[in-house]
Amino acid sequence: MIDRLLARGNELESAYQEIHQKLSRHHNALEEFLRRLLSTAAFWNPEDMKAARIDRNRLIEVNRQITEKASELSRLLNERSGLHNHSGFAGNTHHHVCEVIEAASEHNPLFGMEVGEEFRRLYYQYDLKYWPSLSEFMMELSLDAHDLEIKATDPLTQAATESSRSSKGDFLRAFIASIEEGSTCAFGRLPSDLRITDNAMASLINCALDLDTEELASADYVKRFRQRERERSSR
Template sequence: MACFLSTGAFWSPDRIAKDRSDRDELVALNLAISKVAYELAGLLVQRDELHNSSGFYSDTHYDIVQVIDEASADNGRYTYYLKEPLERLGGRFDMKYWPALDAIVRTIAEDARRALVVASDPLTEGATRSKRPSTADFTRALEAAILENRAGLSSGIPKDFMLSDQAIASLVNVLIDLPADKMVDPVHVKNTRSKGKKLKPSLWEQGS
């Protein structure tokens, strides 16, 4: 009962809708980070070219060791443990041994471009597996919760515990308080299970 009630409390249709929105926002953010980082890498290259070819120079960072040191100024652990070793390395190995700032930013851009957004737990995976919202989202979340608790050593749910399609349908109707005209039946559960096997995991590739 704790498994069922907690699923109903924390995986309502509104919560599932927010999860979908969060996923979409994360995909969009990674794309935006990639775009902006590539642009920044290009600007850093242009600035270096002007420093080297024009009669002007701006007193800006070009050494990754300096950047790390300044960015970590408020980090007591860095100051205590890493600052001196890093400074010694920076003094021992000149810039040809370290990545250029534009290369670092370009790596961040490429990492964001290739990033895959995945669900962090089985319930989120089940609830957001399809692209369009429906009652099937909660049905899958409920079944994922049962499977997850059934596998636990101290969950109290036997490993061979199974619920019929009718029982699952009744739980869905009660837990998310569906109105009479929108209640689901065993056919809904059977179809959800069948479609769930055909759905790809919620692995959302950037730019897809």
């Protein structure tokens, strides 16, 4: 990516002049700006954000299935408990949540060394009425998955995936968010009033993402994008 930005210097000459004019007087601001340009293009490009949307949708689906299956398992555990107590038959399955925790920690040496002794003391000190049943334990997992709120783990991914479809706008939105994140008002190195012109931003997008001719961003594209974002944020 760096080689591409250097090789296409003629195409980026105007953008480089603008960036230098606006940032050269600020300590390390030029380096910070280029670092954010490169990292955004490397990790928040349209292809990666397309994959991120797929992962987000899969996470939603996985939690939906957990909600259903954990609820069903809770019902079955509750039914099994009733059969053990009233049918005249019983099995040697776990009936205490602490039994499950201890058995599941069998191959965790840290549990045995640091937690096990204190855990067993509590286990034997307090009988079943002080602990959730296996059915209640599973129902909590079901409710937890049902009530989830999916959020991006960082502001750039949040910005890049706000639209429903992947496009070069993902990069632009993330790059603008990265510039804001690196501004002096957020304790960064970039001036808080930094605004890259539409022409310069279009050139940076085209070269950083190595867009094909039919995909090139224009100054008008950037202008319209910014206008839509202002309208969206004002709602």
